[in-house]
Amino acid sequence: MSDSTEKLTDLSALGEFGLIDELTKGIVILHASTKMGVGDDAAVIQPETGKVMLVSKDLLIEGIHFDMVYMPLKHLGYKAAVVNISDIVAMNGAPKQLLVGLGVSSKYSAEAIKEIYDGIKKACEVYRVDLIGGDTTSSPAGLFLSLTIIGEADPEKVVYRKGASPNDLLCVSGDLGAAYMGLLLLEREKTVFLADPNMQPDLSDKEYLLERQLKPEARINVLKLLEEAGVKPSSMIDISDGLASEAMHLCKASGTGCAIYEDKIPIDQLTFDTAKEFNIVPSVAALNGGDDYELLFTIRQTDFEKVKLMEGISIIGYMTDDSEGERLITNDNQSIPLRAQGWDALKSRDLFPDK
Amino acid sequence: MSDSTEKLTDLSALGEFGLIDELTKGIVILHASTKMGVGDDAAVIQPETGKVMLVSKDLLIEGIHFDMVYMPLKHLGYKAAVVNISDIVAMNGAPKQLLVGLGVSSKYSAEAIKEIYDGIKKACEVYRVDLIGGDTTSSPAGLFLSLTIIGEADPEKVVYRKGASPNDLLCVSGDLGAAYMGLLLLEREKTVFLADPNMQPDLSDKEYLLERQLKPEARINVLKLLEEAGVKPSSMIDISDGLASEAMHLCKASGTGCAIYEDKIPIDQLTFDTAKEFNIVPSVAALNGGDDYELLFTIRQTDFEKVKLMEGISIIGYMTDDSEGERLITNDNQSIPLRAQGWDALKSRDLFPDK
Numbered sequence: 001m002s003d004s005t006e007k008l009t010d011l012s013a014l015g016e017f018g019l020i021d022e023l024t025k026g027i028v029i030l031h032a033s034t035k036m037g038v039g040d041d042a043a044v045i046q047p048e049t050g051k052v053m054l055v056s057k058d059l060l061i062e063g064i065h066f067d068m069v070y071m072p073l074k075h076l077g078y079k080a081a082v083v084n085i086s087d088i089v090a091m092n093g094a095p096k097q098l099l100v101g102l103g104v105s106s107k108y109s110a111e112a113i114k115e116i117y118d119g120i121k122k123a124c125e126v127y128r129v130d131l132i133g134g135d136t137t138s139s140p141a142g143l144f145l146s147l148t149i150i151g152e153a154d155p156e157k158v159v160y161r162k163g164a165s166p167n168d169l170l171c172v173s174g175d176l177g178a179a180y181m182g183l184l185l186l187e188r189e190k191t192v193f194l195a196d197p198n199m200q201p202d203l204s205d206k207e208y209l210l211e212r213q214l215k216p217e218a219r220i221n222v223l224k225l226l227e228e229a230g231v232k233p234s235s236m237i238d239i240s241d242g243l244a245s246e247a248m249h250l251c252k253a254s255g256t257g258c259a260i261y262e263d264k265i266p267i268d269q270l271t272f273d274t275a276k277e278f279n280i281v282p283s284v285a286a287l288n289g290g291d292d293y294e295l296l297f298t299i300r301q302t303d304f305e306k307v308k309l310m311e312g313i314s315i316i317g318y319m320t321d322d323s324e325g326e327r328l329i330t331n332d333n334q335s336i337p338l339r340a341q342g343w344d345a346l347k348s349r350d351l352f353p354d355k
Numbered sequence: 356m357s358d359s360t361e362k363l364t365d366l367s368a369l370g371e372f373g374l375i376d377e378l379t380k381g382i383v384i385l386h387a388s389t390k391m392g393v394g395d396d397a398a399v400i401q402p403e404t405g406k407v408m409l410v411s412k413d414l415l416i417e418g419i420h421f422d423m424v425y426m427p428l429k430h431l432g433y434k435a436a437v438v439n440i441s442d443i444v445a446m447n448g449a450p451k452q453l454l455v456g457l458g459v460s461s462k463y464s465a466e467a468i469k470e471i472y473d474g475i476k477k478a479c480e481v482y483r484v485d486l487i488g489g490d491t492t493s494s495p496a497g498l499f500l501s502l503t504i505i506g507e508a509d510p511e512k513v514v515y516r517k518g519a520s521p522n523d524l525l526c527v528s529g530d531l532g533a534a535y536m537g538l539l540l541l542e543r544e545k546t547v548f549l550a551d552p553n554m555q556p557d558l559s560d561k562e563y564l565l566e567r568q569l570k571p572e573a574r575i576n577v578l579k580l581l582e583e584a585g586v587k588p589s590s591m592i593d594i595s596d597g598l599a600s601e602a603m604h605l606c607k608a609s610g611t612g613c614a615i616y617e618d619k620i621p622i623d624q625l626t627f628d629t630a631k632e633f634n635i636v637p638s639v640a641a642l643n644g645g646d647d648y649e650l651l652f653t654i655r656q657t658d659f660e661k662v663k664l665m666e667g668i669s670i671i672g673y674m675t676d677d678s679e680g681e682r683l684i685t686n687d688n689q690s691i692p693l694r695a696q697g698w699d700a701l702k703s704r705d706l707f708p709d710k
Contacts, residue, residue: 035407039608040516041445041592042411042506047402052390056397057454057488057503063495090396099412101456101501133412139499140418146456146490146501148412151397161395237396253394 008109011138019110019136023117027131031096033152034130043132045097045150052158054151056087062142069193070186073112075214077119080145083240085127086218086293088151090238092159095218097132098124101146103139116145127218157232159297161253164235168298170250170258170317171233171307173222175266176243177282180289181274182206182213208270216293222312229306233297242288244338246296248326250319254298257324260317260338262331287328287338363464366493374465375491378472382486386451388507389485398487400452400505407513409506411442417497424548425541428467430569432474435500438595440482441573441648443506445593447514450573452487453479456501458494471500482573512587514652516608519590523653525605525613525672526588526662528577530621531598532637535644536629537561537568563625571648577667584661588652597643599693601651603681605674609653612679615672615693617686642683642693 011019024038036044047053060080062068081098088095100120104113113136124131129149189201203210219238226233235254237246243265251258265286267275275282286292298319299307307313317329326338366374379393391399402408415435417423436453443450455475459468468491479486484504544556558565574593581588590609592601598620606613617638622630630637653674654662662668675682681693 035510036515041442042409042448042504044446044513045408045410046510047408049404053400053402053408054397055400055452055454055487055503055505057456057490057501059456059458059490059492059501061458061492061494064493087396091399093397097410099410099503101412101414103414103416103499132410135412135414135501137414137416138419139416141496144458144494144499146412146414148410148454148503149397150410155390155401158399160391 008111011104011106011108011110011113014110019113022110022114023136024131027121029130030128031130034097034132037130037132043097043099047152050155051152052155054088054091054093054153054158055148056084057146057148058083058087059144059146061144067186067190068143069190071214073115074119074122076145077116078123078215079119080147081120081123081127081129082216082218082293084147084149085123085129086238086240088149089218089220089223090236090295091151091153092157092223092233092236093151093153095127095129095149095151097130097150099132099148100134101148102134102136103144104136105139105141105143108143127220159233159236161235161237161250164250164254164256164298164319166256166319166321167301168234168319169301169304169307169315170247170260170296170298170319171313171315172239172243172266172294172296173219173312174292174294175268175271176239176292176294177275177285177289178209178212178268178271179216179291180285181271181278182209182211183291184278185209185274186213206270206274208268209274213291216291218293219295222295225310225313229310231299231303231306233299236295236297239292239294239296240290242290243296244287245290248338250296250298251326254319255322257320257322257326258317259320259324259327259329259335261329264314264316266314266316363466366459366461366463366465366468369465374468377465377469378491379486382476384485385483386485389452389487392485392487398452398454402507405510406507407510409443409446409448409508409513410503411439412501412503413439413442414499414501416499422541422545423498424545426569428470429474429477431500432471433478433570434474435502436475436478436482436484437571437573437648439502439504440478440484441593441595443504444573444575444578445591445650446506446508447512447578447588447591448506448508450482450484450504450506452485452505454487454503455489457489457491458499459491460494460496460498463498482575514588514591516590516592516605519605519609519611519653519674521611521674521676522656523589523674524656524659524662524670525602525615525651525653525674526668526670527594527598527621527649527651528574528667529647529649530623530626531594531647531649532630532640532644533564533567533623533626534571534646535640536626536633537564537566538646539633540564540629541568561625561629563623564629568646571646573648574650577650580665580668584665586654586658586661588654591650591652594647594649594651595645597645598651599642600645603693605651605653606681609674610677612675612677612681613672613693614675614679614682614684614690616684619669619671621669
């Protein structure tokens, strides 16, 4: 976290206003629509005429969504922002403004909170988002982040979960399961570390998995690809909670079933190898692991030619009639219900995962 | 909380989706601007052309902002919503949409969470606000609420903290200090209860104070009064944190000083008597107690005639040149710095109070 010889600042010594001044120093407003950011009872946004606003909120809680033993504070801030930004991307919108709610116990120094904010600000810079306000308060135990993201979109371009029809093709960006394998690696190293603090893990060959878990990105680039190709998805959701869960959300909202081909699920070689190392079926990590923040979306069959060679997009199945339910077509060509893949077993770390 | 003979539902038994279905059941959308509420990655709002959107976030944390021993869950939900709504009112805006972030430990039953939501929904009904989304997640310990409120206003009607000028009159709505005395009463009864659980408190003559603490209201009616009289405040803030703190916010944002007359501070007789009972100077409860959610605002001297006889509005002082600082003119006509009134002593229950 910080050099232990460095003197850390007690939160109570700095005081609320001192801390807020420190955290909000140097914030540059990027969007003309942000009329008033930090510093009043509410932020003021002047939406562009004709646009709709998209609003979403995600919580990240210590001990549930992250573990301070291996989550660097700056990454925590970055990830909290990205998780929220990803929800706007999943609506086919552009993220614009962010509010940060932060609860911290007195064990955290002002420097630690500044680290978290630095991560949030970094994400704001990368995704061109204005940090416009929030609330910082003490918590009796632990740390939590409650962010609210605001985005903008043309009304006719918004993509809902509910727009899929039977025979639409089910597509996913990037690759899946890596963040989950990164989590398992970190959990394993934590156990080793707690048993013998002198053990130094060598994870240099697993960097991709760790980065996917600790510093995920939102898939704005995928929206650009689709827009340039003239494809508007019929439905879309981001994968925060595992492919299976998100596919079921699309089905429920659209009143359809779906069929997903296990062998079409994009899995990186390192994810595959590491899953094997952990005795986990790689597709189970992809289906139920979560934290990928890739986009899961459906397209009309007429858009197939435009999408099939798109870099980083995999067509993994299709939507079916509601009566057919949500099915996984396994590598050995069996059709099984999507839920049957160790769903609950993997969920124990999070009673109510983020949507 | 609930009849102990009643069978309570375990959160894990109901599951995330079951709980969300239960909580969001029967939500009626009131505003045409709410295009999509609960049920997608983000809510969709179509702002009225030409209006600005106001956004604010407030956290309420168990053990910091409320105590489960005396805070009924429904009131907690109601208060969390009102605290947020009050921030929109303080900008001279109309509250429109609300997002609810809720972190709960497994000790809470589904029925308990439903009680909190019932309180939030009641406030939404009273203040005509659409509940449009949020996030519910487990917490390792305790309960917290993180709400985000969205409001709407004509751009030229928004009132900021920064608009006050020297010689503007400083006004406050309602009366102050009652919520703080309510808190002290509840804390006292808690101590008595913990010492002897058979002691039944008789607080029937203190109802006003308890209601101010447990079920505050946002002062939308004051905005109406001012609008009807054709008065636009030059600056405004809501009193969540004590008159002294809020007056200082107005001064800092506006680059002014202020003079507040102790004998002009509106204090209800019951607040006065109860403060005396607790050996507290009544004006100190008003200056530093907080949780009043009254409006503190400044008007031009030219509006004096319109405001002076307005029911429920007190003129308590005036803004001065910055160089004169923030002053309290005491009952015995001494001018003392505003901060000197036991500021820190009263703040111990909350390291970082809400703004």
